[in-house]
Amino acid sequence: MRFGSLTLKSNLFLSPLAGYTNLPFRLVVREVGGVGLCTTDLVNARSLLEKNPKALKLIETRPADSPLAIQLFGSVPEEMRDAAIYLESLGVASIDINMGCPVKKVCQVGGGSAMMTELDKTAALAKDMVNAVKIPVTAKMRLGWDDDNLTAPGLARTLEDVGVAAIFVHGRTREQGFGGTVNLAGIRKVVEAVKTIPVIGNGDIITPPAAKKMFDETGCAGVSIGRGAFYNPWIFQHTLHFLASDELLPEPAFSERTRIMCRHLDLMIEVFGEELGCRMFRKVAPWYAKRFGPCHEFNKQVVQISTRTGFHDVLAHYIRWRQQFLDENGELLPRFQPPPMVASFIREPASTQREQIPVPRGPVEVW
Numbered sequence: 001m002r003f004g005s006l007t008l009k010s011n012l013f014l015s016p017l018a019g020y021t022n023l024p025f026r027l028v029v030r031e032v033g034g035v036g037l038c039t040t041d042l043v044n045a046r047s048l049l050e051k052n053p054k055a056l057k058l059i060e061t062r063p064a065d066s067p068l069a070i071q072l073f074g075s076v077p078e079e080m081r082d083a084a085i086y087l088e089s090l091g092v093a094s095i096d097i098n099m100g101c102p103v104k105k106v107c108q109v110g111g112g113s114a115m116m117t118e119l120d121k122t123a124a125l126a127k128d129m130v131n132a133v134k135i136p137v138t139a140k141m142r143l144g145w146d147d148d149n150l151t152a153p154g155l156a157r158t159l160e161d162v163g164v165a166a167i168f169v170h171g172r173t174r175e176q177g178f179g180g181t182v183n184l185a186g187i188r189k190v191v192e193a194v195k196t197i198p199v200i201g202n203g204d205i206i207t208p209p210a211a212k213k214m215f216d217e218t219g220c221a222g223v224s225i226g227r228g229a230f231y232n233p234w235i236f237q238h239t240l241h242f243l244a245s246d247e248l249l250p251e252p253a254f255s256e257r258t259r260i261m262c263r264h265l266d267l268m269i270e271v272f273g274e275e276l277g278c279r280m281f282r283k284v285a286p287w288y289a290k291r292f293g294p295c296h297e298f299n300k301q302v303v304q305i306s307t308r309t310g311f312h313d314v315l316a317h318y319i320r321w322r323q324q325f326l327d328e329n330g331e332l333l334p335r336f337q338p339p340p341m342v343a344s345f346i347r348e349p350a351s352t353q354r355e356q357i358p359v360p361r362g363p364v365e366v367w
């Protein structure tokens with residue numbers, strides 16, 4: 001896949017997830033394989049120019065973490081441009097602009113990104129950045145404010161005209177937040193609005209079939225995966241395989257999940273030091289645990305770790321505790337297996353509706 005001067009090994013992307021898509025996680029995803037381009041958490045352009053240590057930590061990278069896109073946010077055109085020039089001088093592959101929500105009323109109440117208040121201003125800001133660097137400049141947006149204001153197609157077209165090299169679009173409106181169904185038809189409208197640049201679809205891709213459906217129904221040139229990669233860093237590799245062969249590889253075994261989780265912790269410690277790395281890992285480990293089967297014993301203890309040894313003690317204890325849920329082959333007994341993951345846009349409408357019916361709290365097992 002190509003955009004601008006970049007040629008990527010695959011058309012699968014890691015979405016920015018502030019607080020999560022740091023160097024250790026990106027390295028894990030790359031080691032597992034299949035991802036074409038990873039993006040950092042969003043970084044404030046001004047903080048970067050001021051060489052704020054936190055901003056510099058967000059862009060920390062190493063040769064194995066390549067190709068890398070840095071996502072910038074800011075509303076001052078000169079700062080965005082200068083930050084782009086600075087990033088290019090560091091050798092990053094591309095720069096992504098966080099566009100938040102492109103509707104006036106959101107920005108007026110401070111809910112949206114201030115830079116989106118005026119389409120003309122946004123286009124001028126993007127154009128300045130595009131003209132200042134040789135590397136591709138891309139933009140990431142939502143579909144719009146609500147279903148009546150799906151402004152992304154017009155914005156994408158305008159940005160293409162000023163030289164933006166690709167558009168990433170999360171198929172939800174601001175009003176939806178992270179709930180509701182990803183709107184594939186809305187993404188398709190963005191794909192149809194641009195002339196030649198690639199549009200990369202995003203939202204709720206948590207399985208390879210969900211990625212395929214996003215491709216098939218939107219015509220997008222690539223897909224970008226955020227939370228799905230956190231549950232499952234194997235998703236890129238498995239999606240490439242599924243797209244090429246229609247064969248769904250089995251979910252990774254528990255031992256492979258824990259191997260990668262331990263590798264993730266080692267990298268966290270390498271990059272952030274033992275104390276901070278372990279503290280940060282307290283919120284990372286439960287994502288891995290979501291596919292372990294019964295995991296409350298693990299989650300309860302892992303949120304207290306402060307050393308690598310402490311983590312390994314928690315894991316060893318959990319592995320012993322988990323044995324009660326296994327059959328003679330060491331596999332989870334069927335009733336303890338986590339339910340299959342299903343993307344919002346693959347779920348049957350009836351089951352989506354069922355979920356919206358509030359259920360009373362109480363001993364549900366006996367009702």
Ligand SMILES: Cc1cc2nc3c(=O)[nH]c(=O)nc-3n(C[C@H](O)[C@H](O)[C@H](O)COP(=O)(O)O)c2cc1C
Nearest residue numbers: 015016017018041042140170203204205225226227
């Ligand atoms: C914890 C979290 C942090 C996020 N941080 C960013 C961010 O820094 N920049 C951005 O453009 N989107 C951010 N997003 C949105 C994601 O990139 C993505 O568009 C959204 O989560 C939908 O994709 P997914 O279902 O694959 O996660 C964030 C989402 C989450 C859940």
